[in-house]
Amino acid sequence: MPIKVLMPALSPTMTEGNLAAWHVKEGDTVSSGDVIAEIETDKATMEVEAVDEGVVGKIVVAAGTEAVPVNDIIAVLLEDGEDAASVDAVLAAGAAPAPAPAAAPAGDGGRVFASPLARRMAKNAGLDLAAIKGSGPHGRVIKIDIEAALAGGVAAALPFEPDFELVPHTTMRKVIAARLSESKQQVPHFYLTIDCEIDGLLGMRKQLNDKADGAYKLSVNDMIIKAVGIALRKVPEANASWTDEGAKLYTRADVAVAVAIEGGLITPVVRDAGNKGLETVSTEMKALAQKARDGKLQPEEFQGGTFSLSNLGMFGIKQFEAVINPPQGCILAVGAGERRPVVKDGALAVATVMTCSLSVDHRVVDGAIGAQFLAAFKKLIEDPVTMLL
Numbered sequence: 001m002p003i004k005v006l007m008p009a010l011s012p013t014m015t016e017g018n019l020a021a022w023h024v025k026e027g028d029t030v031s032s033g034d035v036i037a038e039i040e041t042d043k044a045t046m047e048v049e050a051v052d053e054g055v056v057g058k059i060v061v062a063a064g065t066e067a068v069p070v071n072d073i074i075a076v077l078l079e080d081g082e083d084a085a086s087v088d089a090v091l092a093a094g095a096a097p098a099p100a101p102a103a104a105p106a107g108d109g110g111r112v113f114a115s116p117l118a119r120r121m122a123k124n125a126g127l128d129l130a131a132i133k134g135s136g137p138h139g140r141v142i143k144i145d146i147e148a149a150l151a152g153g154v155a156a157a158l159p160f161e162p163d164f165e166l167v168p169h170t171t172m173r174k175v176i177a178a179r180l181s182e183s184k185q186q187v188p189h190f191y192l193t194i195d196c197e198i199d200g201l202l203g204m205r206k207q208l209n210d211k212a213d214g215a216y217k218l219s220v221n222d223m224i225i226k227a228v229g230i231a232l233r234k235v236p237e238a239n240a241s242w243t244d245e246g247a248k249l250y251t252r253a254d255v256a257v258a259v260a261i262e263g264g265l266i267t268p269v270v271r272d273a274g275n276k277g278l279e280t281v282s283t284e285m286k287a288l289a290q291k292a293r294d295g296k297l298q299p300e301e302f303q304g305g306t307f308s309l310s311n312l313g314m315f316g317i318k319q320f321e322a323v324i325n326p327p328q329g330c331i332l333a334v335g336a337g338e339r340r341p342v343v344k345d346g347a348l349a350v351a352t353v354m355t356c357s358l359s360v361d362h363r364v365v366d367g368a369i370g371a372q373f374l375a376a377f378k379k380l381i382e383d384p385v386t387m388l389l
Helices: 084-094 116-125 143-152 171-186 199-212 220-234 278-293 367-382 384-388
Strands: 003-006 016-022 035-040 045-049 054-059 065-069 073-078 189-197 240-242 247-249 255-257 259-261 264-266 307-311 330-344 347-361
Touching: 016 171, 035 073, 054 084, 073 084, 116 143, 171 264, 189 367, 199 220, 199 347, 199 367, 199 384, 220 255, 220 278, 220 307, 220 330, 220 367, 220 384, 255 278, 259 278, 330 367, 347 367, 367 384
Parallel strands: 255 307, 307 330
Antiparallel strands: 003 073, 016 035, 016 065, 035 045, 054 073, 189 347, 240 247, 259 264, 330 347
């Protein structure tokens, strides 16, 4: 019996994906475990392996196709003795009848009837659909009509609209938009901000890196990750998320760290960050960040964080408030360290100061708990040797 190859669900949030590439062609023989395709999910581009052996009878969805729903047939494998007729039978059985489009005259009631592609092309080109004669059924405007209008110079409907290039949304960008909109609409955010002096931390980082003899190179972000993990151990009530059934209080600090990648961002997770040495945190974070930029993160490497960290200090950002990453209860936004005037023992002095803002889900973490977490974090940052105890 022919074997259906379906669009897989490669993450819990995935409802559709882009078929980035095929590694096989029709007529190829594949075995279980062979990489047959690359799928762009909401988080990364991932390889898809064959789960059965057979001959590729038909590639149903072409490489480059976007927004393919999960569980749609993307290819069919044939077993011994099966032929093209078997493929047709499988596809016929799996196809749902599409509703026939309503037919009406192009100008009925002032409405212009056009295919979705024609509407999109007209919008991008600034064309007035009402001025275009449709050649499709019942006067429907279709692709070739738009192309003919462009060649003939139909007047634009919006002559004063600035020129622009429409960049289609990737699956990742759509998911980011949906999740962050949901977060801001449904999660009651509040924000707490604190300044940390980091001269001691910078000094200790230099000493440790000098002694490493090239074996590793700690970043300020590595030390922040470690401090977040320890602070969550000291204030476990901040390591929480909301559910309708109750508050989840996590026993381990799995810190999700925002990494900018082409087309969006992703949050690989440093597991049990507070109980790992700085060298281990640094090595893991560098490897995760590189895999994120290469689109090679596995689901277990970016799912299941308990607390998020977003650091824009390397871009010179002084302060910002981040959007909570549901279902987590908190995210810490870190700005740049900069030389600022401070008062010490009643006298004016200069110190390197880093501003950190905590975004908090008020349903599960109250202001006092958030303040206790920031106090614990500040103490670790300003007295970094305590991170090694």
